[in-house]
Amino acid sequence: MGRTEILIGGVGGQGVVLSGILLGTAASLYDGKQAVQTQSYSSELRGGSARAAVIISEERVTDPEVRRPDILILMAEDAVGRYLHKIKPRGLLAIDADLVKGVSEGDYEILSIPATSIADKEMNNIIVANLIILGALIKKTKLLSVESMEKAIETSVPKKAITLNLNAFRRGLEIIS
């Protein structure tokens, strides 16, 4: 069917929704695929729970709801309890290892990336931890082309933040050998 469901859980301010937009934009506008991105968030804009969902498909997406994510990205401890049970058997679980500790082994592959500490130490800005995770994810899964993701970053983030975001994304690519 060629339908990939991605669910991203974190807290407001981590760029959860932006991550979803980047994946969707890259797929839809630059990779010749179809994509739907949806989201929900709590009323506090920073620190509350945030959730973004993306479906990437070769054909038109009918059901727009992410039901059993093939890829689950967790960027906060809080999100583990909320979303881990949804992951598809033999799915891919990507976590920010600095922020998510309580993940037990299960019927999924774990991609553990110390994204926040890399972002802090090397980028001097923890706000781009999400881009490091996306870089690693794209390299590992080849879900989308690197070029499409970079174009999506260039057209979706504020002008003055493009370089920072591109650097973080490229740093993420390097993590996976």
Place this chain on the structure above:
Amino acid sequence: MGEKRVRTGRYFMMGNVACAEGALAAGCEFAAGYPITPATEIANHLAEKLPQVGGAFFQMEDEISSIAAVIGASWAGKKAMTVTSGPGISLMLENIGFAIGVETPCVIVNVQRGAPTTGMPTIGIQGDMVQAKHGSHGDYEIIALCPSSPQEMFDHTVIAFNYAEKYRTPVFLLSDAFVGHMREEVVIPEAEKIETVCRNIPEPGTDPLKMKGFLDEDVAPMPIFGKGFKAHVTSSCHDEYGKRNLIDISALDKFVRRLSNKILKHKEEITLVERDYEDAEIVLVSYGGVSRAAAAAASQARKRGIPVGTLRLITVWPFPGEEIEKMARRAKQVIVLENNLGQVYPYIKAEAAHFAEVSFLPPRLVGEIQDPEDILRKIEEVSK
């Protein structure tokens, strides 16, 4: 010269933003509203873009004044809209009735959210479906469209303006937080490929005493203000000339019937549906975002050899009973799907139950559209 109204191109765009772009493409000149989740992106986008084309968005003191200002602007000759969510609609209802009573074109966008009361603001449900039809007091007809994607948030907003102008009536765009906050590919065509409609107004210089500006089932020309028509516009019971009549019951009868008939007489051209039930024994009936889950389930069922079709209502009001009957005459089983506890279901059942078995499948969790697998289970259950 301002930025042009139509941003032709291909975008990965949020439904709410697409709605605002649709309003611009349709010729919207005036918008008023009050901040409310999950509709704020429409207001924000209009506030940025409308002034670039000579219009403006105004943040009012509440939703009551928002719809009032929209009606005022419409009588001043402007294409006007308001955007809100359920709590805002609850406040607007009296003046929505006013807009119907004095035949005012305007577009009302309701990005529905978890309800009742303040509910859960970022979760989409189809909770205000009947409110749109029956929320204001008295008998009336309304037009309501239900988009299921960001592309349709654009397309249907254009249609909503066209219907509003053509039939001199408020038109609802009944979206929800799920579709409003959804991002997907949106293609905005070239300006000349977008059909836009403007209201009829009387010939300049028409004698005000001879001007029939109201209560015509074929839509009277609108004697907008500022043109010397000396229009007397009152929501109290009035005749074709706008003259108030508070004593004669036959005047009230005309007032009620003609306003309703103005919509019902044109129901066929107002009704938009998507039919895909050729040779189907089981038909899934739905609207809005839910119809996408229905389409997914139907396609999977057909792969399993079960003859399942779909009927999607785009126009929910005026209620397309004829479409339901036509479908039900060919089906054995009708399954109604809504992201609520069954709001339009009784209307569908009333039209379909003479011809087919009708049942309702609510979502497992209100706020999350039906899982195609749940729908398949229901299909298997009724096909036994």
Place this chain on the structure above:
Amino acid sequence: MNELVHPYHRFIRPTVTHTTFCPGCGDGTVAQSILRAIDGLGMDMDDFVFVSGIGCAAWIPSPLFNADVLHTTHGRPIAFAFGIKMGLPDKKVMVVSGDGDLVAIGGNHLIQNARRNIEMVVLCVNNGIYGMTGGQAAPTTPMGVKTTTTPYGAFENFFEDISGLVIAAGASFVARWTTAHPRQLTASIKKAIQKKGFAFIEVISQCPVQFGRKMGMGNAIQMLEDYKKRSISIKEAKKLSPEELKDRMVVGEFVDLDKPEMVEEVTRMIRRASGEAQEAVDTGRG
């Protein structure tokens, strides 16, 4: 031979054969003051859009005046007028309604639009009671007065000074007169029509049927005589102590100032935004 007609007959909608006011009502005086002001300025009814709400005073322009008239829902005329003014900035927009409509149910629209200082004239006919619905207490009904909803006497504090409220909210023109001051009222309406800003005029007006009867003030003439006796100009009032001003009606033009007006500000904003649009960077994202 020419037929003898009233000089303001040309302002009256031809289909109107009678008003809806009770005998002795102050609304007739207010209606005539408005028409005298329009005539005095050499203006035409087509220069105006009139907006009214619900209540006796709302029936002054609707359907009486031969102009564009929008007769709206209870409490909301100023909000409707906002949209009309923004759509037709070159027209004069005048709201005529009562104290219940503008100050009770519609109070926030009055406050917020005075704050915005949007150009329009708001004429508030203050009779201190709900006339049309049968003599219920208003926020302007004095304490102790027996009405149909306060049979044991009104027990709420009341608005003694609506004009003061509108001044505090930021209107650029505020005046108060009674129906015993038709000439002064006409002069203030003329100024209000010409004012670039929110112009509010409170007219204390007799309702002999509902208010006069309940207050024991007698008929319309007795009420007007009472207004004459109790009213005092703002200039004179400034010389008196609060005790001496008790039960007096302070009249006059309280505020007449120039400050930014909303329609002009919006026009300026639109000009700026549409000029900047050519340089705007279009990233193509939502």
